[in-house]
Amino acid sequence: MDLDATDRRILTVLQKQGRVTNAELSERVNLSPSACHRRVQRLEEEGFIDGFVALLNARKLKRPTTVFVEITLSGQADEVLEAFERAVKLVPDILECHLMAGSADYLLKVVAEDTEDFARIHRQFLARLPGVAQMHSSFALRTVRQTTAIPV
Template sequence: MKLDRIDQKILTVLQEDGRIANADLADQVGLSPSACLRRMRALEEAGIIDKYVALLDQRKLGRKMDIFVEISLVGQSNEVLENFERAVGRSSEIMECFLMAGDADYILRVTAADPTDFERIHREHLARLPGVLRMKSSFAIRPIVRKTAFPMKTETT
C-alpha cells in the first residue's frame, strides 16, 4: 500500500493519540468522518496499523530500571534459535528481544524495580532460557530518547 499525504497525516495523529474520536481525526486531516474511517480501515487491513495500545509509564509502575542483556547461544541451529525465541516470548519479564548481527546473538530489554528485583528476574527467567552460552547485562542510567512514533515523510509530488 502506497501512503499518500492524507494517510501519513492520519498515522501521525494516531501515533500521538490513538484514542482520538474519528470526527476529530477527520477534522485534523481534512476529510469527512466517513472518508477518514474508510482510510483508517484500509490502513488496518494492510497491516500498517498493527494494533492500538496504551503506553504505560514504567517508572510510575515501579519498574525504575532498564537492563540490556546480551545473549550468546551455544549454537545457531534452527532448533536452538527456535527454542530460545519461544522461551523469550513466554516470559512476561522480557520487554523486547532483538536478533542481532555482531558479538551477541540477541539483545533483551528487561525492566526491574531495583537490583534485587533484577536478581529475581535473572534467576527465574534469564537463567532458565534454553541454549544460553553467555549472558552480559548492562544497566541503563537513564533514558535520553524513547520514541514510539515513526516519522512520516510527506510526499512532495
C-alpha cells in the first residue's frame, strides 16, 4: 500500500497526539469522521501503526539517568547472538537494544535512578549477559532532542 498525502497527515498528527479523538483528527486532516476512521484502521491493519502508547516522564518515575552501553560479543555465531538477544529481552531496565555495524556489536539504552542503581543493573543483569567479551558504558549528561516521531 502506498501512502498518500492524507495518510501522511494522519500519521503525523497521531505520532504527536495519540489521544486525539477521531472527530478532531478528521477535522485536522480534512476528512469526514467515518472516512478518517477507516483510514486509521487501514493504517493499523497494513502495519504502518504498530500501536498506541503513553510516553512516561522518566524523571517523575525516578529513572532520570540514561546510559548507553556498547557491547562487543565473543563471537558472531548465530547461537551467541540469539542467546544474547534472548537474555536482553528479560532485562526491564533496557529500553532499546540495537544490533550494530561498527566498533560494537550491540548498543543498549538503559534507564536507571542514578549511578548506584546503574551499578546494580550492571551487576545483576549486564555482567551476566551471555557471550559478552567487552562492555563500554556512556552516561548521557543531558538530552538535547528526543522524539518518537518518524518523518512521514
